[in-house]
Amino acid sequence: xxxxxxxxxxxxxxxxxxxxxxxxxxxxxxxxxxxxxxxxxxxxxxxxxxxxxxxxxxxxxxxxxxxxxxxxxxxxxxxxxxxxxxxxxxxxxxxxxxxxxxxxxxxxxxxxxxxxxxxxxxxxxxxxxxxxxxxxxxxxxxxxxxxxxxxxxxxxxxxxxxxxxxxxxxxxxxxxxxxxxxxxxxxxxxxxxxxxxxxxxxxxxxxxxxxxxxxxxxxxxxxxxxxx
Numbered sequence: 001x002x003x004x005x006x007x008x009x010x011x012x013x014x015x016x017x018x019x020x021x022x023x024x025x026x027x028x029x030x031x032x033x034x035x036x037x038x039x040x041x042x043x044x045x046x047x048x049x050x051x052x053x054x055x056x057x058x059x060x061x062x063x064x065x066x067x068x069x070x071x072x073x074x075x076x077x078x079x080x081x082x083x084x085x086x087x088x089x090x091x092x093x094x095x096x097x098x099x100x101x102x103x104x105x106x107x108x109x110x111x112x113x114x115x116x117x118x119x120x121x122x123x124x125x126x127x128x129x130x131x132x133x134x135x136x137x138x139x140x141x142x143x144x145x146x147x148x149x150x151x152x153x154x155x156x157x158x159x160x161x162x163x164x165x166x167x168x169x170x171x172x173x174x175x176x177x178x179x180x181x182x183x184x185x186x187x188x189x190x191x192x193x194x195x196x197x198x199x200x201x202x203x204x205x206x207x208x209x210x211x212x213x214x215x216x217x218x219x220x221x222x223x224x225x226x227x228x
Contacts, residue, residue, distance in 0.1 A: 005211055007192060007227040012118035012144075012170045013220070014161060014191075016177030017125060018059050019199035020102075021109075021217075022133050025056060027099035031089035038085055044078040045071065056201045060179030062124050062149055062156075087126055094136040101137050102198065104218045109142045111221050118170070119143050122160050124181065126150035144168065157185035165189055176220070183209045194220065 018024040032055055039045035050070050058066040063086075067079040074082075093099060113119055119142055123130045127150040134140040147164050154160040161175065175186030178196040186193035187209060195210030196217070207213060212223060 007174075007212065007223060008172060009224065009227040010117065010172050010174045010192065012120060012168070012173040013112065014120045014122050014164065014173050014175050014186075016060070016179065016182050016196075017121055017123040017130050017133060019178035019201050020176060020182075020196050021105050021121070021139070022137070023100045023102055024059060024199075024201075027090055027093045027133075028055065028059075030098075031086060031093055034089050035082060035085045039078060039082065042081070044081050045074055059201050060124060060177075060181045063126065083126075087129055090129055091132055094132050097136070099133075099136070101139070102217050104216075106137070106139055106142075108218050108220055109139060112224060113142050115224065117224065118168070120164055120168070121146040121148075122157060122164055122175075122185065123147070124149045124157055124160075157181045158188045161185040161189050161191075165191075178206070180206045180208075183207060194223065 015021055029052055032052060033049060036045060036049040054070050058069045063083055064079065067082055071078065109119060121130065121134065121143055125148055127148045130148040131140065131146055134143065134146055140146070145164060145168065147160055149160055152160055152163055154163065165173065173191045174194050175182055175191050176194045176196060178199045178201065183193050183195065193210045195207035195213045197207060197213045197215050214220065
C-alpha cells in the first residue's frame with residue numbers, strides 16, 4: 001500500500017456488512033451465549049461456551065466455515081442447528097432494537113448516494129440476516145442491491161462480487177471492507193480496495209493489499225471528493 005496512490009472516482013461502492021457498516025458484536029454476542037445454552041440443552045454440545053474471541057475472529061467467513069473454527073469437535077448436525085439458531089436469535093435481536101451501525105454510516109452513505117455513487121452490499125452472511133440488518137437500521141433504501149452468499153450460494157466473496165459487477169455492468173468500483181475476504185474479492189475482480197481498520201475483529205495482516213486504509217467510516221467522503 002502506498003501513501004502516494006491516486007484513487008479514481010468509482011461509479012459504485014460495494015460494502016461488506018459485518019465490521020464495516022454494522023457493529024456486529026452489538027447483536028452477535030448476546031445471541032452467541034443463548035445459542036450455546038440452547039445447543040447444550042438439546043444435546044448438540046457439551047462443555048463451556050467457546051471464547052467469544054473465536055467467533056469474532058471468524059467474522060467474514062462463510063457460516064459453515066465459522067463453526068469449524070468455533071466448535072471443530074462438534075457434529076455436522078450441531079453445526080447446522082447452530083446455523084438455524086444464530087439466524088433466529090439475531091433476527092429477534094434486531095427486532096429488539098439494541099444493535100448499532102458504526103458512527104455516521106447512514107449519513108455517509110446518504111452523502112455518497114447524493115453525489116451519484118451507486119451503493120451495494122456484498123456479504124458472506126445469510127440472506128435474511130444481511131437484509132434484516134439493512135432494514136432494521138433503515139439503510140436498505142440507499143442500496144441498489146444487497147448481495148449475500150446465503151442467497152447466491154457462492155463459495156467465496158470473489159464469486160459474489162463477480163456476480164454483482166456483471167449483473168449491474170459495473171466497471172469501476174471500490175470494495176470497502178474489513179477482512180482479507182474483502183481484499184481478495186476486490187483485487188481478484190480488478191477493483192480498488194478500501195480497508196476498514198476500525199472494527200478490530202481480525203489480525204493486522206487481514207487488510208494487507210488494500211489500496212487505502214481508513215480508521216473512520218466518514219473518511220470515505222473525503223476520499224471520494226479527492227479522487228480523480
